Amino acid sequence: MVKQEAFELEQFIDKYETEVKYNVAETCCYSMSLREIENISGNKFDFDKIANERLAYSYIQGSPGLKKAIGGLYETIGPENLVVTNGGIGANFLSFYTLVGPGDHVIVLSPIYQQLSSVPKMFGADVEIIKLNFEDGFQPNLKQLEAKMRKNTKMIVMNNPNNPTGCIFPQETVLKIVDIARKYGSYILSDEVYRPLFHSLEPADSEPKAIADLYERGISTGSMSKSFSVAGIRLGWIASRDKNVIEGSLIRRDFNMISVGVIDDIIAQYVLQNKEAIMKHNYQLCVQNLVILDDAIRRSKGKLEYVRPKAGTTAFVKVNNKDVSSTMQMCLNLAKHDNVLAVPGETFNYPGFLRIGFANRREDLINGLEKILAYLNV
Template sequence: MEIAGFGVEEWLNKWEKSATYDISQSTISSMTMAEALTLDGNDGASFYDMLDKQKMNYGWIEGSPAFKREVATLYKHVDPDNVLQTNGATGANHLALYALIEPGDHVISEYPSYQQLYDIPKSLGADVEYWHIHEDADWYPDINELKSLIRPNTKMICLNNANNPTGTLLDEAFLKQVVDLAKQVGAYVLVDEVYLPLDDPAAFTSIVDLYDKGIATNSLSKTYSMPGIRVGWTASNHEVAELFRKYRDYTMICCGVFNDLLATYILKHRDQVLARNRQLVMNNLNIYKQWVASEPRVSVVMPQAVSTSFPKLDIPEDIEAFCVRLLKEQGVLLVPGSRFDVPGHVRLGYCADEDTLKEGLKRLSAFLRQYD
């Protein structure tokens, strides 16, 4: 099996630990364990009471019933039994593609987006066509292009909503048009949904609440600021969940007793987590907007209060060379757009802590002055 190198992950694996001012990430500033434990109002006593009673065996293979119930409440029409715990959203995406895609299948993937969604199907022998997003249309794809791409044998349409790296959110009306086209040929629609618009969470609609053959993947890594526990999930109909169970047995056993307990605890206290993150996102988004307005070499389609953005830099230099020099000379980390096959742009994660964001942007501006 041949597969392309994972561009963004290879970049971060190489450089992220070298950064002083990391404004490359798409996570909302990760919580410390101490921060997480304050959510119960009793310094984590409720969590540790549960933990102290657990044997460190394999635990619940698919995720505990409590975890499944909490995840199911995030949707309108998902039975807890059809929620399967995975190793992050990357594990969820891999499971869905591994279980459903076969050699010769036709797959349509939003592009650029999270690289798993097109390169894993390619590695499995699928015929993958790109459904391009367009900067001049606020990074939306064109529904008429999807109409021209879809075939009678299209097996799956893969989306990333909100999009990584751009932060663009596909609204419900647009998703319904996608679903209408998928229904015509019986295609699955797989949507990586790890980013929630925190200015207006109600504006987000999950694919599983729109379409019986919709498959949602998600995790606690981005919106919930807990990437360290590596817990994600798939949400689907019963038939798909039953199929996933077979393939899941080959890819993982469980996420671990501790991780399941902490994931459930975070979801039980999600209102507090989202309140914390909403304040951080909206504050940092205002800082970011002001910076963009004052920086002549930067333009951007602003994200809808999700944690990733994709500004364009007006510089006469290869974007990867620029990002390496920026890191080495200023300690500031960005992800070059070439890692998403869009040179000239960078992924800028404005949802680091406020001090890191301000100093990172200040240093980035100073570095850009060399071209004036």
């Protein structure tokens, strides 16, 4: 049997998510109903289409309309460069399943969504974690990365924009990582489920392009869950110009997915047709909610510190309080006694941090942060 680590983060969230009143552990932009998307976009969803659609396997790889709509999120990606999957989680899993195994070295830039380090390990790869630091704004030291590269480095793994930090690797950094990877013929898997949510860039920041557009061995994984607010349809994708990635993934996908769900396909097309309106709404949500987080950090008088998020939906907040010996215990107490769910940094191997999701409902964020400040006696 394949050895698998426990998914600490998802298990922690699962345990408390339905019990607490104020959820600041959520990573999706507030998930919407079709009615809400109709209101935001002003475009009607064709409910009859779903009512009349035969619930067959239908298009195995996803409909041509869906693939065209996903391809429209990239500069160089056509339908032949895409594999539609069961969420971003399916896209990451399938990429590792296709590409890595015993004898392969995989470098993971952390903190990162745990799946991205645990799954390559599970497939037998030698996984080396490079830990990025709060003090460096969670930016990689490229000399260190280069020094870690080996002849058998099959893949560099990153998450851009990043969960949990909300930081980005800007375009110039990504290009330098591409140069390093290219020298060794390594793939770069960039989990980009938080694209294109670059809501708080500063003038000096260069928005990174998708890795699939930048690098011939780049693999971008994407999703409808986070920026597009429809996690419930469970639809994601792999985008790559590398034929081996696409063909290898399609062959393997036959064994665990058969086809893209026909209803998911129809809904994803509708959502992507209305992406401008949805993104505008979600940009605003993030920008406005970040102000609430800014205020809480300021009021904490140094007990909470962050690298201000520039993109995505989460902040990785450092807890400077001698009375908090463990952020895991703090989050357990908050969940059990204060009705607040925040994610402890321990689930990312970064004790001393809290992950705060700021793109959920405003009330959750306001009340959740008040309870956290009260916990810290602020």
